[in-house]
Amino acid sequence: MKIGFDAKRLFHNQTGLGNYSRDLVRILKEFYPQDTYVLFNPKNKTIPFFSDTELFSTVTPKGLWKKLHPIWRTYGIAKEDSLKELDIYHGLSGEIPTNLPKNIKKVVSIHDLIFERYPALYSSWDRHMHRKKFQYAVDHADIVVAISQQTKKDIAQFLKVPEKNIRVIYQGCSNVFKQTFSDDSLSATQTKFNLPKEFVLNVGTIEERKNAFSLVKAVKDLDTTLVLIGRETDYCKAIHTYIEKHHIQAKVVFLKNVSQLELAHIYTLATIFAYPSIFEGFGIPIIEAMFCNTPVITTNSGVFPEAGGPNSVYVDPYNISEIGFQITTLLKNPTLRNEIAEKGRLYVEQFQDHSIATQWHNLYKNLI
Template sequence: MKIGFDAKRLFLNNTGLGNYSRFVVDSLVKSHPENQYFLYTPNTRKNKGTEHYFSTSNVHIIQPKGLLKFGFLKSIWRTFFISFDTSVKELDVFHGLSHELPLGLPPNVKKVLTVHDVIFLRFPEYFPVIDRFFYKLKLASACEKADLIIAISEETKKDIIAFFQVDESKIQVIYQGCNEIYFDKVSDERRAIIMQKYNLPDKYILNVGSIEERKNVGLLIEALAQIPENDRPDIVLIGKRTPYTQKVEKLIQKYKLEAKVHILPFISFEDLSGIYQQAKLFAYTSKVEGFGIPILEAMVSEIPVLVPKGSCFTEVVGPDGVYFEPENSLDLANKIQHILKSETAELISYQTNYAKRFFEDSQKKYYKLLEDLLKK
C-alpha cells in the first residue's frame, strides 16, 4: 500500500496536531513496514521526534519544487499544488491529518480526513472572524471530498454531524495515542538532573498545554489561592505563551503566588517525560478539547489525573476517573487537597489500564479501515 500524508504538522508542530501526526505515521511504519509512506510538507524540521523520517527507507519526504519553493507559492503549495506532484497519482490513500485535504486529488486515490475538533464553531469567541471563515471553508470542503472521516472522540463526531450535516456512516471514531517515550521509566538520577535544569521543586502539580484562554489555567491559580498556605503545593505550567499568559501572571501577583507557580516554555520529549513522572498530580482545566493528549500522557506516566466534567474528558479518563465541577475553583481546590492527601495507587492502576485501550485498539482499527476502504 502507498499512503500519503499531509505532514506539515508532523514536522513543524511540537504539540497537539504534531503529536497526533507522528503517532499515526510512526505506528504504521512500525507495524506495516511493507508499505511505502509519502510525507508532503512545505517545510521540514529535524529533531528527536522527526529525524528518523529522513533515514527510513520506506518513508519519502515530498516538498515543493522549482518556483513553488519560494515565498507565497510555498505557503499555498499544501492546498493547491500537492496534487500535481507525480507521486500522488501512484497513491492508494491520501490522509489529511489535520482538517484539510489538498484540492485536485485524483479520483483513484482514496481520501481520509482526521477531524480533531470544531472548537472554532462551538466557541467562536476564541477565534478571529477571518480565521473562523477559512477554517469552516476548508473543513466543509474536506468533509465533502473525504471517503472516510476519522473523529478523535465521540464528542468530535457529534459536532461534525451537527455543524456539517455529514452522514454518520462516513465517520469512524479512532482515539489517538501519545508518544511511547511516556511509558519509559525515567531514573531517579535523570529526574534529579531535569529538576535542577529547570529549577523545579521536588513536589508539584503539573499542567501542560498552550497558556491560552480556552485552556483556562487561571482557574488553577484561583484554586491554589484557596488552599491553606501550609498545604499549598507548587504548580508547574508548561506551554506556549499567548496574550492570555499576562492575565495568568496578574492572577499570580494578585494572590502573591510568585514563589509557588513556575511557568516553562516548550520542553523536549526527553525532559517532559521526567517532569510528568515527578509530578504528584496532573490537573487539566481546559474548557473544551477534541481529545486532550496531555491527559493521556499523564495517565501513562502513572500520576493521578484531575479533569473537569464534560466535553470529551469522560471518554479519555473513563467512568472511574476523578473530576471537578467546571469553572468551580473551590471544588478544584478541594479535589486537589483530597488527592494529595490520599493513597493513589488504586487510581493510578485504573488510569494505566484504561489508557491501554487508546493504543491497543486504535492502531488495528485504523489499518483495517484503510484496507476496507480500498476494497470499495
C-alpha cells in the same frame, strides 16, 4: 498499499497536531513496514523532533511552487507525479487538497471544531477559512475520522456529515511517556528545574480555552505548588497580574524549554495532573499523564470523561472551590492517588500503539 500524508504539521509543529501526525506515521511504519508511506511537506526544514525521515519518501514543492508553498498543499499536491502512484491520501489535520484523482481514496482526520463551538476565540477570517477547508474535506473524503466521540458529534452537527459515515479512532502518544525511569534520571530533571517534592502539574498552551487561570486561583490558599508547562499567550498577562497581586509567585512555576523526555519525567514526578480545560478535541495530556502513573483531575463534561476514563476525578472547570477541594483531597490521600493512578494506567492500554495502528491499517485496507 501506498499511502500519502499531508505532512505540514508533522514537520513544522512541535505540539498537538504535529505530535498526532508524527505518532501516526511512526506506528504505521513500525507495525506495517511492508506498506509505502509518502510525506507531502510544503517546505524543507530540519526538524530535530522527527528523526525518522530516512524511513519515508518525502515530496516537497518544485519550481514556482517553492515560492507558493503556503498554497501548494491545497492546490499543488494534485499536480505532483508521485501522487498518481498512491492508493490513499490522508489529510492528517482537517484538510485534503483540491482535485485529487478519483482513483485515490481520500481520508481526513478531524481533531476538533472549536472554532464553531467557541467562535469568540477566533477572528472572523480564521473562522471562515477553517469552515471552508473543513467542509471541503468532509464533502470530498471517502471516510471522515474523528479523534473522539465528542468530535464525531460536532462533525455531524456543524458539518452535516451523517454519524454513520464517521469513524472514531483515538490517538495515542509518544512512547517516551510509556517508559519507566530510573530514580537518578528523575532526580536530575527535578534538580534542573528546581521542582518541589510534591506539586500539581498542568501541561498545554496557556490560553483562555485551557483554563489555567482557574488552577492558579484554586491553589492560591493551598499548601502546594502549581507547575505550568506551555507556551504563554496574551491570556497569561492576567494570570501574572493575579499572581503578583496575591503575592504567590513562589507557588506558581512557569517552565520553558522542556524536552519531551524531561516532560515525561515531570509527569512522573508530579503528585497530581490537573487539566480543567473548557473544551478539547481529545485532551492528549490526560493520556500522557496516565501513562506516567499520575492521577488526573479534569473537566466533567465534553470529551474529558472519554479521555480520562471511569476513575479520574472530574470537576466543574468554572468552580474554583471544587477544583481546590479535589486537589486538597488527593494531596492528603496518597492511597487514593495510587489507586486512581493504577486504574488509569490500565485504562490507557486501549491507546497503545499496536491497537491504534491496527485500526488505521484495517480502515485503509477496507477502503481499497
